[in-house]
Amino acid sequence: MKIIAISGSLREGSFNTKLLHCARKLASEDLTLEVVRLNDIPLYNGDHDTADSKPEAVLQLAEKLRQAEGILICTPEYNYSISGVLKNAIDWLSRVDGQPFNGKPVGIMGAAAGQIGTARAQYHLRQVLVGLNPRVMSRPEFFMGAVHTKFDDDGNLSDADSEKFLKSYLAAFADWVRGQTRR
Numbered sequence: 001m002k003i004i005a006i007s008g009s010l011r012e013g014s015f016n017t018k019l020l021h022c023a024r025k026l027a028s029e030d031l032t033l034e035v036v037r038l039n040d041i042p043l044y045n046g047d048h049d050t051a052d053s054k055p056e057a058v059l060q061l062a063e064k065l066r067q068a069e070g071i072l073i074c075t076p077e078y079n080y081s082i083s084g085v086l087k088n089a090i091d092w093l094s095r096v097d098g099q100p101f102n103g104k105p106v107g108i109m110g111a112a113a114g115q116i117g118t119a120r121a122q123y124h125l126r127q128v129l130v131g132l133n134p135r136v137m138s139r140p141e142f143f144m145g146a147v148h149t150k151f152d153d154d155g156n157l158s159d160a161d162s163e164k165f166l167k168s169y170l171a172a173f174a175d176w177v178r179g180q181t182r183r
């Protein structure tokens with residue numbers, strides 16, 4: 001099963017991007033995660049959004065999402081909400097023909113410095129996604145707090161509980177996506 005895993009942070013050393021790479025490595029064989037960063041998505045500008053022209057990076061991302069069986073979004077928390085770059089990408093994706101989120105199974109994860117690990121951001125993300133009509137998995141939820149204590153220098157999870165929970169989250173997500181695509 002092909003899943004596009006979007007990181008909501010542009011930062012080279014982003015913990016959210018690291019978490020998705022850990023997920024890619026820990027996922028079972030039938031779950032293929034492609035980690036995607038949003039660094040090439042320009043700021044939304046209606047002047048560059050016409051019926052016959054959109055930025056190439058937006059069209060490429062939209063096509064990747066259309067081809068995937070599911071989408072996994074890993075969001076940081078910025079001032080109790082999602083990052084501007086994630087919202088910006090969602091805004092662009094809502095403007096393309098053949099809406100890539102429509103009916104698509106989506107999982108949400110997030111890693112942040114605070115103890116409640118992006119809970120506030122994730123609930124904002126759920127609200128934002130309503131307008132694009134995906135099928136968002138309700139439970140289990142994945143919140144990673146105190147993220148600076150959870151990885152080793154090579155970007156692997158150094159926290160055994162987090163690794164165990166990530167594996168179980170991915171198994172639940174895979175089962176759920178399979179159930180959604182059979183419908």
Ligand SMILES: Cc1cc2nc3c(=O)[nH]c(=O)nc-3n(C[C@H](O)[C@H](O)[C@H](O)COP(=O)(O)O)c2cc1C
Pocket residue numbers: 009010011013014015016017076077078079080081111112113114115117118147
């Ligand atoms: C502008 C800004 C706002 C932030 N707001 C929050 C916040 O509301 N809650 C929180 O837990 N961490 C907050 N943080 C800290 C981030 O969780 C932390 O920088 C995290 O590592 C960002 O994700 P990344 O490593 O994937 O880039 C904020 C960081 C920035 C730069």
